[in-house]
Amino acid sequence: MELILKRNLPHQQIPIERLCSVFSNVGIQKPMKSIENPIIDVKNSYLYHNIKHLQDDLPLNLKGISSVNDYLNIDIKMETGTGKTYVYTKAIYELNRLYGFKKFIIAVPSLPIKAGTANFIQNQNNIKHFKNVCGYNTEIKLRTVESVRTKKGSKKYIPSSIRDFVTSSIIQKNTIEVLLVNMHHLKETKTGVLVREDYDSHIEGFFRPVDAISATRPIMIIDEPHRFSRDNATFKFIEEQIKPQMIIRFGATFPDKTIGRGKSKVEVKDYQNLIYDLNIHKAFEQNLIKGVAKEHVEGPDGKEEIFKILTIKKGEYVKFQKTVLNDKNQIVKMTKELKKNDSLSLLSPKFQGITVDGILATKIVLSNGEEKFTGDTFFADVFATSYVRESIRLALKRHFETERENFKRKFRIKTLALFFIDDINSYRDNGLKEPYLKKIFEEELREKLKQEIEICRDSETEYRKYLEESLENISKTHAGYFSQDNISTEEEIEKEVNVILFDKEKLLSLEGEANTRRFIFSKWTLKEGWDNPNIFTIAKLRSSGSDNSKLQEIGRGLRLPVDETGNRIENETFILNYIVDFTEKDFVKKLEQEIYGESSFEQKSLTTDQVEKLAKNKGVSNEELVTELMVKGFISFNLDIKPDKLQEFIVEYPELFNKLDKGRITDRNKDKVKKVGIRQQNYWKLKDLWEQLNKKYYLYLDKVDDEKLLNIISDVITEDLINKSVSKTKRETVEMVQGELIFNTTLDTIDSSINDTLDYGEFLKIMAKNTNLSIPLIHTGIVKASKLKKIEDIFFTLDTVRSFSTYFKQRIYDEMLKIYSYRKLPHTTVHPTELTEENGDPREYVKTSAYLGVNERKGTPIETYLYDTILSDSSIEESNIIENISSVEVFGKIPKRTLQIPFIDGSTYSPDFMYIVKDNDGKPTLNLVVESKGVKKKQELRGTEEHKIEAAYKLFNTVKELEIKDSYRGKADTAEFEELLKSKSINVHYRRQTNNEEILDIINDLIQNN
Incomplete structure (x- = not known):
């Protein structure tokens, strides 16, 4: 398969345009030497005037102009999974095209990132994309810096990659020189490939490669800037030795710096001339990445404590570690050594009656006949089942739920899962001890595959075959990558590593020998820089052991997936299953804190506009709303927000704070997945309207x-x-x-x-x-x-x-x-949808219930409602759902993202309700779609909103005409066609509803006028 890149995605094109416009009206001098880049006047005031202008849409705390004497620094923030490698690669092409820059250095922090970057730039399909799709007539010559290995007594030559980079003349057209280096080489060491002076040759008169590189006046691109803080040796090496005339930092996370002293001392992000801020909040909000559903295995009695075997001394003792959460929800760890015949009740009263009967080299034998191995983790309550085993079971459950759905699609999606573990020897066989975790995984996978095969329907023949092939050879379904693998000489391990690190297309393919490989194991080696679009489950079979950024932890699986044709799937919402251990039970809370910290909520009090907006949405007066918020303790009488109640305020009134949809980040242990049933008999009445709404149309x-x-x-x-x-x-x-x-x-x-x-x-x-x-x-x-x-x-x-x-x-x-x-888009299929399977039959439950609303009303919905549960996002929606109207045959809320009407500004627009209404003769012939707006009257709708509503009217009129043309093409003359346009049976009526309008009045008006 080939991964298909898309050009001019707005979130990727904007940072490129901004970066290039930094040089607007700035004189860039011609190079003095043939090996140099054009020269930037870093003191030119227009540079900083342009930067200031580019910061207009940034929050106040992110704005700021700064200058370093010898070089220009530009920062571009892009969240993990939004395509920053593509962006900085395309930016290289653009800077070359517009300004003639030819020498670039890409600095990365680790080997996996280095491998991923090299693979992206050298991939033939990507090269074709930039040439044929983007229209660049230049070619990137990638030169990779590697360590020098020489035999004693042999000559030491400067690596050809560095020589070719430096000596390439700027006169040579249609080539761009890019030097790729990891931070390991950006240090002052005696044997460092860039700084050693004992080479038997020189470049352009320089014996130290770094001096020759510096002479080219390079532009430096830093990937993952939080790993290159300004006070560490690597960054100082870049400034003092490489001396680039420009540094561009691309990253999701930036390093911290301390400002102020004493009580005024605070930690802030070290941004330097930030010109683009695609933070995590925006990435979630714009549906550029997957949502996240965190989950952990809970103890049977609700108490959070687990036990782990740390070490075993044959014949002498076994050391246990007990991990608990105290009353303040803090992690507490204790260790205890037990000898033969000691009771496990010394660890916990729940082990009463169980003793240590034998202590072998890698396992212990207990009086109840069980065996426990080094590294085993378990609950006291379910001693027969290890905690790790339960976590693997949970991860496999979520994986196969997702995989089955992805396999049903017209163009299937290869579904992958990533497991982080704490000990390579628990997965890889080193001949010294049994890889217990690998054994547990294969046992659980074998049982799960059998279960999944049994429930396959007759229509799932291809998926059954895929599962049977997996069961036939379990070892082919999983692979691992660990830091030790970089020096391994084992052929099988080398194959696994090559697929994981270098051959993303092969890992994503459903065809060929390795098509069942979809479970990846690593010891936290695959972190920043490595990701795979089709990771749908991440299971941490170990705690991260530090306060790592939660955004970095989930970053390996946030990218939107690609299908088997290589196309990136947009305009759908996908969920990353994130399995952690109980010590990270508050993961979602910390992640939200990080997200809203990123979005820089600095408001101290409510504005009158916010009060009016929320009051309209809730259908109450401004005074009633203010009273409600004061009674709940969220605000004072003068509308000041009480800081200690802010988080609670945000959760209860998300619309005020631009908070993410509840379905974007969830905690499955707290927010149990709501299963909303579809009333089958009602769906069949709505079937024709639903299918018509799900046909694909594009804006022309x-x-x-x-x-x-x-x-x-x-x-x-x-x-x-x-x-x-x-x-x-x-x-x-x-x-x-x-x-x-x-x-x-x-x-x-x-x-x-x-x-x-x-x-x-x-x-x-x-x-x-x-x-x-x-x-x-x-x-x-x-x-x-x-x-x-x-x-x-x-x-x-x-x-x-x-x-x-x-x-x-x-x-x-x-x-x-x-x-x-x-x-109308040709050759598209309607099913599957949020309500239907691939064959068009209704699902038993709504695929994503959060799309129906975040507020649940208790009670049974009226018989004509499509679902068995009342979920809504506003009071006007709730009123519509509970109102029993005799002329309505059936109705239902349209799940969000189902019907997305494209608009000329690149956004989309989605109505709320669909109705089948009885006409004057009592026949269910009228199809109605309603958009509920939280305003008192139509005149309050602002320009763009009004235009989007007009777009919906235009679309439904178009739908009517296209349906008739498709059905009667060549069979009707003009007069007949005009009559068909008036036909009620295929017409979809669109109406908007404000807070002052009852749905009954809208329906009665529809009946009277048809």
């Missing part, structure tokens, strides 16, 4: 002709708005204060703007880049405008470009509203 834009574009260009230029922007008599000046760039506003005369005036050719280029218009078209538009209004030289500035871009995009938006339409 007619071309805006050149004459229209010329008129828009001319109109925008002649408006007073631009005049106001370019004729301001104040300018910003910059000064350096203790290493920080400070902006001051200085009143000045109009003559100061002359210094900002651009050359006309440069002005046209920047305008074209900011608007995607051609240079000749912009020039013609300016000429047309000049006939209506005199255009002075001071018009041609960066301010004009920015103002023009803003107003031009507004006009284009207005034009797009006139010319867009919807078209």
Whole structure:
């Protein structure tokens, strides 16, 4: 299979555009030597003016301009799983295309990341993507820095990778030099490949490779910047030895730094000129990564304590470790040694009557006949079953639930699971002791496979075969990667490592010899930099042992999956099952704290707008809402938020705080999965409407002709708005204060703007880049405008470009509203859906119940409702669900993300309810879709919301026409077609509902007018 990359995904394209626009209007000098990059004037004030402008949409605490004397630093924050390797690779191409930069260094912290980066850049399919899809005529020559191994007495040559990187001339067209190095080499050591001086040759007159590399004036890209803090030796080596003229840090996590002293001392993230912030909150919110469902095995009596055998001294003693959570939910560990004939009640009263009968080399024999091995972990309550075994059972349960669903798809998804363990010898056979964990895993997997084969339906022949092949050869289903494997000479281990680290496509494939391999074991070696899109379950069969970032821990499985054709699956929500041990029972709480820490919630009090919005949504007055919040202790009388109640406030009123959907991060031990049943007889009544809603349509834009574009260009230029922007008599000046760039506003005369005036050719280029218009078209538009209004030289500035871009995009938006339409995607299937299986039959339960709402109302729903449970997101939705209307044959809430109407701004829009309504003759012929808006009247809907609702009307009118055309193509003349358009049986009516409108009135109006 081939992994298919997609170009111009907004969350990936924006950081590239921002990075390149840092150099807007900045003079970049030609190199002095043929081996050098073009030279950046790092003191140019336009650089920092541009950076400041790029920070406009960042939270206040993330803004800040800083300058290092000798180089420019730019930070780009992208959450794990959102494609930062793709972004910085494409950024290399763009910086080369726009500015001629040719020498880049990528610094990574570990070998797995190094392997992943090399694999991505050198992958032939990716090379074709950047050449054929993105249109780059250049090729990256990847040079990898490796350790030098020489025999005693032999000559020491500078590695060819470094020599080729340095000596490549900038005159050579169509190539970009990229040097890939891991942090192990970025140190001052006697034998370091970059710094040793005993080579028998030189490069460009330099005997130390690092000096030759520095002479190229490279641009340094740092991957995973939290591993390269500014005060460690590696970063100092980069600054002092490599001396790049620019450092670009790409990462999900950045290092911390301390500011202030004494009581004022605080830890903050060490951002330096951050220009893009795709944090975890945004990544979840925009559905760019999987959701997370944490779970742990609970003790039978609810008490959290487990026991582990640490060491065994044959014939002498066995050392146990007891781990408990105290009253304050803190982890407490105690150890105790027992000898032969000692009672296990010394560990816990629950072991009363059990003694140690024998102590062998790797196991102990107990008086009840059981055997326990070194490393075994178990509950006292279920002594016959180890804790690890229970955790493996839970992980396999979740894995096969997901795998079965993924296998039902038209284009299947290979489903993988990752297990983190604490001892390589518990998995790999070293000839000294039995790999007990591997033994337990294979035993549990064998039993689970048998169970899954038994419940296969007749329609699941392919999946049954897949399971049977797995059962036939259990050892082929799993593989491991550990740090020791990097020096292993065993052929079988080498094959496993190659698949895990280097051959992602083979691991993701469902075809070929290794198609059943889907369980991966590692001793926390696969961390930052390694991930696989199809990891759906991570099981930590060990505690992380530190306060690692929770975001880093789950990062290995957050990426959205790809199917068997190599396509990344978007517009669906996938869940990462995360199995931990009981000592991390508060994982979700800590993860949420980290997420909301990332989103920088700094609000101290509620605004009147927030009060009005929430009051409207709940259908109460502002005064009633404020009283409610005060009674609950969340706010004071003057709307100040009480800090000690903030977390509780966020949980109860998520809509106020832009909190994530409850289904995005869940704790299965607390939030038990709600199974919402589908009433089968009701589904069959809704079947035709449901299938029609699930057909796929795309947004089509007619071309805006050149004459229209010329008129828009001319109109925008002649408006007073631009005049106001370019004729301001104040300018910003910059000064350096203790290493920080400070902006001051200085009143000045109009003559100061002359210094900002651009050359006309440069002005046209920047305008074209900011608007995607051609240079000749912009020039013609300016000429047309000049006939209506005199255009002075001071018009041609960066301010004009920015103002023009803003107003031009507004006009284009207005034009797009006139010319867009919807078209049906060909060759797509409807099923499976949230409500149906692949064959179109209704599921027993809704696939994702959280999509129906987060608030549950007790009681049995009315008979005409589609589901057996009442879930809603607002009071208006709840009122609709409980209202019994005799003219309604059947109705149901539309699960979120089912019907996503695409809109011209790239977003989507989803209605809430579907109804089958009886007409005047009492026949169920009227199909109704309703969007419930939390406003009092339609006039309160804001511009974009109103436009999206109009888009829904347009879509459903299109659906009606397309359905008729598909059914009667070539069989009807114009008159018949017009009659068919009026047909009630295939028409979908769309209505919007506000808080002041009853659903009964909407339905009665529908009946009367049809």
